[in-house]
Amino acid sequence: METAHPIGSPYGLHRVLDPVGVLPQQARRLDPDPSPYADEVVVDVERLNLDAASYRQLREQHGTGDAVRAAVLAIVAERGKMQNPVTGSGGMLLGTVRAAGPDSPLGLAPGDRIATLVSLTLTPLRITDGLADWDGRAEQVPCRGTAVLFGRSIAAVLPDDLPDALALSVLDVCGAPALTDRVVREAGGAPAVCVLGGGGKSGSLSLAAARRAGAGRVVALVPTETEATAVRAAGLADEVVIADARDPVAVATAVGAPVDVTVVCVDVPGCEHGAIMATADGGTVVFFSMATSFAAAALGAEGLAADVRMLVGNGYVPGHAAFALELLRAEPGVRDLFTARETDRS
């Protein structure tokens, strides 16, 4: 290309082809042209990680052979992005920066290996290899092509000292420890903190973040004795208690004296009431689980006459990626739990 593009919308509005005027995530079709606007970054794609719900739907409809490959290619050709039209979900991608416009605020340079932390549902994407290297049997899709990041997109440079898979599974949940850090510091005075689902990825990072931010009593609530043993061995909590997070009375009984901050990292529906009952009046509940019901939280607190502050877990906090990777490096207990989960799955 010869002519420089002008500066784009930080939200990517200039890439929306249909219908014009909506945000890229709501659009039917984006413009994936790999020439960067002045504040954009263009990435040579290496791999797509499809959202689990999206991959499951595609596999159920198309199987694992040529048909599922053709289905993904058709979606990306038609929409200019990988957003499953049935589930509405996307995923993220890995790649290498090809070009960064002079006004990009992301701090990336050509050659940087990155993972995108914004969804594929709003990322302009072009595929150039026909997905020839993907056998359709996993949500990790080897892929050649290009993607575009806007001024307000988020990407993390992949660290040299950690395996890709480990770094990605940390980056996937990096909003949780960053917001936990902020909430615990704001609470002040060595607040008591409980993490529901303290044995999981976001849960173990949140436990470590809470302690480093100055929490007093740190309680991990987990569903099974096996998980309790692992969290005890990791040394991330003062108390490890066992209860079904969906049973409010059991949660309140297991936690005992109500805590100042409760962090919900259990990815099953129905944990709102237990989290509220575990929290002292004047305290804060941070909901990170995407299974959280807004109505259950709002009506639950009202029905329990609980004067608690309830936060929607925002996946974006400035510096969250570096913060989470640093926690993993500094806390052997967190790394042990992450590694154990990876091994369990394989």
Added chain:
Amino acid sequence: METAHPIGSPYGLHRVLDPVGVLPQQARRLDPDPSPYADEVVVDVERLNLDAASYRQLREQHGTGDAVRAAVLAIVAERGKMQNPVTGSGGMLLGTVRAAGPDSPLGLAPGDRIATLVSLTLTPLRITDGLADWDGRAEQVPCRGTAVLFGRSIAAVLPDDLPDALALSVLDVCGAPALTDRVVREAGGAPAVCVLGGGGKSGSLSLAAARRAGAGRVVALVPTETEATAVRAAGLADEVVIADARDPVAVATAVGAPVDVTVVCVDVPGCEHGAIMATADGGTVVFFSMATSFAAAALGAEGLAADVRMLVGNGYVPGHAAFALELLRAEPGVRDLFTARETDRS
């Protein structure tokens, strides 16, 4: 009764018959016996206000004659509470305090006319008049019987100086102005505030609360010119702007310079992105609309790389009922908007 009851669970666990151990809202059956435990209050019921969704379902299934009356009686007889088994929703009630246990923390005395601010879905209820005075044609159900309030239930004494209907419509949304007041005071420094749906009940109260709490610029966003005229006449905002709250780009354009606090009072789905885009980094969005999607809010903020704090609008803030009624009395503009809405409906 001769013997005094012991003190109950503040959450009403002692009234749960089936299944034992769950919270009253989740229970299939409660014990509606009108003898108070030491921390309970028993109310002589005057009227049930069925939740709109519940009444609509009952009317669609049973019509408006004897059948719908029989259906409500059967639910209450079987469950010991008025929780529609299809919609899961309840409503609230009006009545007069018959007896208050010596350890009740609610501050109520026999003879007080009250409205319950906790849902009928968790309120033990017995009906004694066969609903003879209800014609089935409205969600307001004249009713004789008894209800029970627990230690942590919430009830408001009905004021002498306001019509019941007006007081009830204020109490229905009284959490919104109370939390707006708190958030604006916490923000400090005369923060700019925008209320999406500023012409509605919770919206107009929130506008008045924001200004009294020390807000600087106060913006009301409404959907139509008619509503804009009414809000301008009420004098509750510095700026009244018109946009579809479901259109994020239109909202951001209409609001202009991002505000420090955005309060969402629009009861339609899809307002999350607009609220986030209207809010400055470091600011707060308070979601009061029950149509809010947790996932849309969480993923929206992440996709927009927006460092905003997002609060689930908790319907309970201590003192919220008195605070909202006082706003209505003190702000003629709020009362005008409430009265206009009541007139529109009749």
